[in-house]
Each structure stands twice: as structure tokens, then as C-alpha cells.
Amino acid sequence: MVLKVDHQPCDETKPILDLSSASDIEEADLKIQEACNNITSSMNADPLTIEKPAVALDLFSTAVKVRNVPLAxxxxxILNNHLNKRNxxxxxxHLSKCKTQDPDPYDVEPSAPPIVDHDNQRTEDxxxxxxxxxxxxxxxxxxKNxxxxxxQKDxxxxxxxxxxxxxxxxxxxxSTEVLVxxxxMRWCIEECRRRTxxxxxxxxxxVLRDLVYAPRYGLMTKNEFLCRTIDGVKGPDRSGILDENETEKILLHIKKRGKSRPAPELPYKGSLPRKVGHEKPWVFHSGVTRDSACSAKSTCDKFIINFLTCWTAIFD
Structure with a gap:
């Protein structure tokens, strides 16, 4: 089931999303749940395919809200298979927003029993x-990247x-701690703007808190540490985020690095080299049977995804 979303005015969905009362919202929730169930029931014969990660993220949020585990x-x-350095x-x-929303978006209503899947694990888990x-x-x-x-600006x-x-x-x-x-620093300046x-x-x-010590200053060259500006922000010894004593210790370590009697290690892993990791990525299989012969693209499919995307944007 290949679903392509055209971001055009959703004329068909306007009557559904014109909500003026609690009963209207409840009715919309039921329609969303029914739409998600329809997608889920069709996935066994025609697995869901979404080309844009943003659409998959919105649909994931919707699937969670209606507690549809297979669709989630x-x-x-899909997101895992399309994951790359650009997205x-x-x-x-998006995952972090899901994780930190308050109240808990995965909390089950007291009046409804929790959904339990095949291995007796709660939906929220x-x-x-x-x-x-x-x-x-x-x-x-x-x-890796x-x-x-x-x-990246993102x-x-x-x-x-x-x-x-x-x-x-x-x-x-x-390649260099200057990038870190x-x-x-660019994030900090932007965060200050967000907080006025x-x-x-x-x-x-x-604003930086522990991020002050995220760069491993002891791995920089002397010129890097003392440079006036880096990407439009003041260099490490000029920004004021390190106190005078910390700056002296870092410069001493840089000066003695590689010598027979090097300076003591810096705190906060400030002189510990980073290394290539050997952890393998998590591989996920949803259990949906894939059939290469199935590639239907119906108007109904497009409508459902457009509707779910619009609904998520309004009620997120």
C-alpha cells in the first residue's frame, strides 16, 4: 500500500475537523481510530509505504494516541529503514517531543483497560x-556522520x-572538537533567543549547564582553543563559559600533551579521546507479511493519510 501525501487543501476533511463541542471531538476521535484500524487491517495484504519521514512521524503520533500498536x-x-544523516x-x-510531553501522551484513560499484545506487554511499554x-x-x-x-541548522x-x-x-x-x-554555542545562543x-x-x-564541558578542550590545538571566533561565535577562551582556572588547566594540558610527563587528565573527560563505537543498530521487523505484487494506490488511501495528518496537526 503505497501512500503518497499531496499537501493540498483538505477540502474533504473540513466538515470532519469543524469541531465545536466535546461530542464533535469524541466523534472525530472515533473516526480517526476507525481510519487507523482500516489501515492496519489492509497492511497484511499490502504493507504500508510512506515516502516522507515527516508523514510517518505524524502517523506514528496518531497511532499512539488511538493506541494502535501494529500501525505504530x-x-x-518505516522510519528506521529510511533513517539517514539528512533526516x-x-x-x-520528534521522538523527544513524544517522550517529554506532559501529561504523558501514552497514559491510558482510567475508564479503559490497557491494551495488551501477544506477549502480555502493555501498549505503553x-x-x-x-x-x-x-x-x-x-x-x-x-x-557516524x-x-x-x-x-546542520536543525x-x-x-x-x-x-x-x-x-x-x-x-x-x-x-574530526575536531571545535565542531562540538x-x-x-550556536545552540545556546538560539536557546537564549527562545527564552528572550x-x-x-x-x-x-x-543555559548551557553541563554542555559547557561537552567539548573535549584538551584535544584541541592551542590555536583552536585560543582562536577569536568559530562559526560566528567567540572562541573557547573568549566566550566566558570557562573560568580562569579552567582555562589555565586546559592550556597546560595542551602544552604538555605528548610529552614524557604530560599534565594530569582534565575533568569531565576533557582530555579523553573519542573512539569508534561497535554497537550494532537495532533492527526492527513489524511482522507484516510483504507481498511485492501489491502496490495499490487508491483515493481512499490518500484521503485516510491526509485526514490523519491534518488531525494530528490540529490536536497535537
Whole structure:
């Protein structure tokens, strides 16, 4: 079932989405659940195929909200199969929003019993496992393509925890720690703008928190550490995020690096080289039987996906 979404005005869906009361919203929820069930029932004969990760992410959110485990798994498999260095930040950002919403988007209504799948695992557990496993694959993809990913503008949209997870990884295959420093500083300035804070030293340090020590300064050259600007931001010793004592220790370590009696190791892994990781990506199979002969593209299919995408955008 190849579903292509044309982002055009959804005239057909307007009456459904014109909600003015609680009963209207409840009715829309039932229609969404029915639409998801229709997709799920057709997947065995004609597996779902979505070309754009953004659409798969929206459909995954919808599947979770209506507690449709098979459809959620299928969306995650699609995302996993299409994961690459160009879309990894988009996927990671969306997964983190799913994970940190309050109240818990996967909380089951008290009046409804929890859905339990074949191996007696609650739906909420399945959802969290799906998110955690795909998120781990995102981090592995970033490890392999660190130089490319750290330069992307999309990295500025991540939340603090994702930035910390990426930049502190021992397995991040970055060619120079200057790229890590540039990424955290550009993110910090953008975060200050989001919070309407002036980019003063006190605010930079408060926003960065542990990100101050994400770059491994002891691995930089002296010129890199002392440079005036990096990608439009002040260099490490000029930005004010390190105090004078920390700067002196870093410069001493750089000066004695490689000598017979090197300086003591820096805290926060500041002088520990990163290494290539050997963790294998998680491989997911939704269990849907694939039939290469099935490739129907019906108007109904397109309508369902357009409807689900519009609904998610409005009620997310």
C-alpha cells in the first residue's frame, strides 16, 4: 500500500475537523481510530509505504494516541529503514517531543483497560520501547556522520537533553572538537533567543549547564582553543563559559600533551579521546507479511493519510 501525501487543501476533511463541542471531538476521535484500524487491517495484504519521514512521524503520533500498536510499529519500521544523516535530526527531535510531553501522551484513560499484545506487554511499554530503540539508532547514525550533523541548522532546534546526549558521547566520530564547541554555542545562543535572554556570560553558562564541558578542550590545538571566533561565535577562551582556572588547566594540558610527563587528565573527560563505537543498530521487523505484487494506490488511501495528518496537526 503505497501512500503518497499531496499537501493540498483538505477540502474533504473540513466538515470532519469543524469541531465545536466535546461530542464533535469524541466523534472525530472515533473516526480517526476507525481510519487507523482500516489501515492496519489492509497492511497484511499490502504493507504500508510512506515516502516522507515527516508523514510517518505524524502517523506514528496518531497511532499512539488511538493506541494502535501494529500501525505504530509499522511507522517506526518505516522510519528506521529510511533513517539517514539528512533526516536524523528531524526524527530525533520528534521522538523527544513524544517522550517529554506532559501529561504523558501514552497514559491510558482510567475508564479503559490497557491494551495488551501477544506477549502480555502493555501498549505503553511497547511505545516506549519503540521510541527508545529508534532514538538509539538516531544517535548511532549521528556518531557516524558527526561532522555533517553538527553543522546542520536543525541541530539548533533540539532540546537540552538531546544536545547533551549527542555531544558527550564517547563514540561521536568528530574530526575536531571545535565542531562540538561550535554546535553547543550556536545552540545556546538560539536557546537564549527562545527564552528572550541577553547573550551575556551569566546567561550563556546558565543555559548551557553541563554542555559547557561537552567539548573535549584538551584535544584541541592551542590555536583552536585560543582562536577569536568559530562559526560566528567567540572562541573557547573568549566566550566566558570557562573560568580562569579552567582555562589555565586546559592550556597546560595542551602544552604538555605528548610529552614524557604530560599534565594530569582534565575533568569531565576533557582530555579523553573519542573512539569508534561497535554497537550494532537495532533492527526492527513489524511482522507484516510483504507481498511485492501489491502496490495499490487508491483515493481512499490518500484521503485516510491526509485526514490523519491534518488531525494530528490540529490536536497535537
Amino acid at each position: 510499529k509499522q511507522c517506526i519500521e 536524523v535530526l528531524l526524527i530525533l527531535h 511497547w511505545v516506549q520501547d519503540l521510541i527508545d530503540n529508534l532514538r538509539n539508532n538516531c544517535l548511532l547514525e549521528i556518531d 558527526a561532522d555533517y550533523v553538527l553543522k 541541530i539548533l532546534e533540539l532540546d537540552y537533553n538531546d544536545m547533551l546526549s549527542i555531544t558527550t558521547r564517547d563514540t561521536l566520530q568528530v 564547541y561550535s554546535a553547543i 535572554l541577553h547573550t551575556q556570560k551569566i546567561n550563556l553558562k546558565a
